[in-house]
Amino acid sequence: MWRREAGDRSYRSGWEGWLLRRWRTATAGTASLRRARCYGACWIQRIRAPRGDPGVLGLSIVQRALLQTPSSRRLRSQTKMTARRCSHRARSTDRLAHVQASGHLEEQTPRTLLKNILLTAPESSILMPESVVKPVPAPQVVQASRRESGRGSLELQLPELEPPTTLAPGLLALGRRKQRLRLSVFQQGVDLGLPPSQEPHGNADASSLTSSLNLTFATPLQPQSVKRPGLARRPPTRRAVDVGTFLQDLRDTSLALAPPDTVLEDTQPFSQPLVGRSPSVHHSLPCPSHSGAKDVERAASRRTWSSGLGLQNNGAGKPAQLLAGKVEEVGALAMGFPNISSNISGEDGIEPLQNGVGEEAEERMEESLREVEKAAEAQGSARAEEPEGHIEMTEAEGSWGAVEAKEPEGSSGDEDTSGRTASPELASSTPEFLRARRLQILETAPPPSTAVLPSEPPEPLSARLPPKPRIPGSRPRQDPYKTGLDHYAKLFSFYAKMPMEKKAVEMVEKCLDKYFQHLCDDLEVFAAHAGRKTVRPEDLELLMRRQGLVTDQVSLHVLVERHLPLEYRQQLIPCAFSGNTVFPAQ
Amino acid sequence: MMEEEKGAEEQQRFSYQQRLKAAVHYTVGHLCEEVASDKEMQFSKQTIAAISEVTFQQCENFARDLEMFARHAKRSTINTEDVKLLARRSNSLLKYITEKNEDIAQFNLERKAKKKKKLEDENKNSVEPAEAGVVESEN
Numbered sequence: 001m002w003r004r005e006a007g008d009r010s011y012r013s014g015w016e017g018w019l020l021r022r023w024r025t026a027t028a029g030t031a032s033l034r035r036a037r038c039y040g041a042c043w044i045q046r047i048r049a050p051r052g053d054p055g056v057l058g059l060s061i062v063q064r065a066l067l068q069t070p071s072s073r074r075l076r077s078q079t080k081m082t083a084r085r086c087s088h089r090a091r092s093t094d095r096l097a098h099v100q101a102s103g104h105l106e107e108q109t110p111r112t113l114l115k116n117i118l119l120t121a122p123e124s125s126i127l128m129p130e131s132v133v134k135p136v137p138a139p140q141v142v143q144a145s146r147r148e149s150g151r152g153s154l155e156l157q158l159p160e161l162e163p164p165t166t167l168a169p170g171l172l173a174l175g176r177r178k179q180r181l182r183l184s185v186f187q188q189g190v191d192l193g194l195p196p197s198q199e200p201h202g203n204a205d206a207s208s209l210t211s212s213l214n215l216t217f218a219t220p221l222q223p224q225s226v227k228r229p230g231l232a233r234r235p236p237t238r239r240a241v242d243v244g245t246f247l248q249d250l251r252d253t254s255l256a257l258a259p260p261d262t263v264l265e266d267t268q269p270f271s272q273p274l275v276g277r278s279p280s281v282h283h284s285l286p287c288p289s290h291s292g293a294k295d296v297e298r299a300a301s302r303r304t305w306s307s308g309l310g311l312q313n314n315g316a317g318k319p320a321q322l323l324a325g326k327v328e329e330v331g332a333l334a335m336g337f338p339n340i341s342s343n344i345s346g347e348d349g350i351e352p353l354q355n356g357v358g359e360e361a362e363e364r365m366e367e368s369l370r371e372v373e374k375a376a377e378a379q380g381s382a383r384a385e386e387p388e389g390h391i392e393m394t395e396a397e398g399s400w401g402a403v404e405a406k407e408p409e410g411s412s413g414d415e416d417t418s419g420r421t422a423s424p425e426l427a428s429s430t431p432e433f434l435r436a437r438r439l440q441i442l443e444t445a446p447p448p449s450t451a452v453l454p455s456e457p458p459e460p461l462s463a464r465l466p467p468k469p470r471i472p473g474s475r476p477r478q479d480p481y482k483t484g485l486d487h488y489a490k491l492f493s494f495y496a497k498m499p500m501e502k503k504a505v506e507m508v509e510k511c512l513d514k515y516f517q518h519l520c521d522d523l524e525v526f527a528a529h530a531g532r533k534t535v536r537p538e539d540l541e542l543l544m545r546r547q548g549l550v551t552d553q554v555s556l557h558v559l560v561e562r563h564l565p566l567e568y569r570q571q572l573i574p575c576a577f578s579g580n581t582v583f584p585a586q
Numbered sequence: 587m588m589e590e591e592k593g594a595e596e597q598q599r600f601s602y603q604q605r606l607k608a609a610v611h612y613t614v615g616h617l618c619e620e621v622a623s624d625k626e627m628q629f630s631k632q633t634i635a636a637i638s639e640v641t642f643q644q645c646e647n648f649a650r651d652l653e654m655f656a657r658h659a660k661r662s663t664i665n666t667e668d669v670k671l672l673a674r675r676s677n678s679l680l681k682y683i684t685e686k687n688e689d690i691a692q693f694n695l696e697r698k699a700k701k702k703k704k705l706e707d708e709n710k711n712s713v714e715p716a717e718a719g720v721v722e723s724e725n
Contacts, residue, residue: 529671530659542658546651 485509519543537572610645611638648672666690 489509493500500508526539537556544550549559560572574582614637618629655668666687673679 525671525674526658529655529667538658542654545654 485512488512607638607642610642611635614638614641 486509489505489512492508493505522543523535523539526542527533527535530538541550541556544556544559550556557573560569564572571584574584576582611634615634618634618637621627622629651672652664652668655671656662656664659665659667666683670680670683670687673683
């Protein structure tokens with residue numbers, strides 16, 4: 001801000017204007033006459049200063065302003081420092097002596113005062129206040145006392161003058177670096193005047209003084225001048241995240257995990273009743289290509305145990321077609337929730353619907369998660385009311401809490417221990433996965449509901465579906481979205497308050513997967529019912545109404561307010577903004 | 587006055603509800619008897635009562651859902667589409683309903699076709715005698 005352009009005469013605005021006004025008010029008062037003199041001195045210096053170096057002057061003025069605001073006590077010392085910077089005249093140590101000897105500021109003219117300040121002013125960095133953070137209190141106290149004593153008692157000046165001398169080397173360095181500040185003239189003076197005075201009083205004093213200012217025209221780095229290079233802050237080097245390598249890593253890790261999962265699933269003791277079915281399930285797998293899209297389904301939607309039958313028969317063909325097409329849209333699932341609505345609205349066809357449904361389901365999950373945690377019983381009952389009897393809700397309660405935090409981050413590194421191989425090409429896998437799911441649901445529909453409870457991890461789950469469909473040959477199908485389910489399962493195990501077996505966690509993941517599948521299918525059907533191809537919040541509201549979360553007393557917006565963080569609330573609830581605009585647009 | 591009316595209304599509704607429940611219970615009892623004779627198993631009274639209670643509750647749920655679905659589709663009338671949406675969970679039920687729906691649609695079409703034919707026949711009949719008359723007159 002202190003880098004004013006040459007020719008900028010707008011003293012009325014900005015800090016300069018502020019300073020000018022302050023000066024004027026100061027001049028109005030008799031008691032502050034001296035202060036006015038200092039201001040005036042500063043201003044005079046500015047006017048006299050060469051055109052091409054407004055920054056220096058501006059800096060000084062800013063320093064002054066800053067000094068004024070926190071404590072006017074430091075004004076004296078700071079004015080000296082600023083004057084030092086402002087002035088371009090040659091300075092010498094003689095000035096210091098002169099200053100020291102002078103004692104009272106009143107006897108000095110503003111001109112000499114500024115000269116002294118420039119001679120003795122410490123150097124501080126606007127950009128790097130931390131690097132010069134040092135024993136601030138000592139010199140500040142000195143300055144304060146100095147101010148109180150009323151301008152220039154000799155004792156007070158002395159300690160203050162000493163530290164500034166140490167900053168000369170910093171100034172020098174600055175001068176070399178900041179050519180455009182036209183410090184050349186100043187630098188000459190400094191070189192002439194200060195070499196003898198370059199004594200390592202230590203950065204402490206300098207930094208203490210400068211820290212009060214937090215201003216310089218210096219670059220962030222002060223390598224040469226800083227006595228303690230360790231204090232200099234370097235900007236953190238951040239490597240851009242390489243999505244490709246990240247996905248590759250996911251694949252590798254999931255590949256490593258896949259084999260043991262297959263073994264585990266085959267040896268599940270409770271899968272006996274489903275032995276007859278599992279082969280059929282596996283048979284269904286190879287039919288369509290099974291890609292990571294199923295993970296989308298899984299991460300995005302879960303099917304409930306009961307009755308996915310209707311969906312199976314009717315939807316089997318459709319989702320296959322739908323999902324076959326989408327590739328990049330599925331990737332959108334990894335995007336944050338704020339993108340959900342944009343993605344949904346921007347796409348056409350049922351393909352995006354599926355994806356959008358998934359995203360909406362995630363969003364819904366978010367919304368309903370907290371609700372679930374709070375109204376667990378109500379949910380369970382409300383769900384049971386539904387003819388389908390979704391029981392996973394209770395199971396997935398605990399793990400849902402993390403979904404909200406997880407989902408916005410999109411995929412992450414964890415693999416779904418259920419062993420489903422997924423791949424970034426989600427589209428091809430989705431239809432196969434969906435079909436497999438539907439078959440599973442159809443087969444396992446009979447013993448659906450009954451006993452599943454959140455606190456009883458595996459046993460009711462064990463009677464459920466066989467291991468998830470997997471294609472032995474489809475190696476590269478690692479779905480980064482599966483990580484969401486893993487996260488959910490971990491949360492679930494956390495909220496269970498008792499240790500959970502790995503099988504139980506897997507079962508929970510499966511249930512969550514099915515639940516989300518079912519959820520997304522419902523959303524899709526609702527949207528189609530309304531003659532739309534895009535899932536909209538109205539569909540979600542209908543779904544939540546059926547779930548019993550949204551009632552005549554509790555609206556969707558109320559739930560959003562209650563459970564979602566502010567960012568999502570801004571995106572969901574229309575709010576009037578300035579300029580007569582409403583966001584999000586309705 | 588208002589309170590009395592409200593109270594009377596509530597009572598009426600309640601009695602109406604009870605009558606409906608009784609009707610449902612009666613029907614359920616009959617159905618259970620049929621099933622019992624079919625499977626040679628007996629139904630206890632409590633079972634029939636429970637089933638009828640559940641049926642009644644489910645009917646209420648269905649009604650609410652149907653209304654929600656119709657409103658979601660921005661309609662004020664419940665449609666067969668709403669019913670199909672409701673029944674989508676149960677595969678067999680959905681199939682059954684779709685078949686029935688198709689039958690009904692076909693029936694309606696046939697009826698419409700019949701009506702159209704009747705109209706056409708009448709028109710033809712009215713035209714033919716005229717033509718016949720013309721022909722006769724010509725002859």
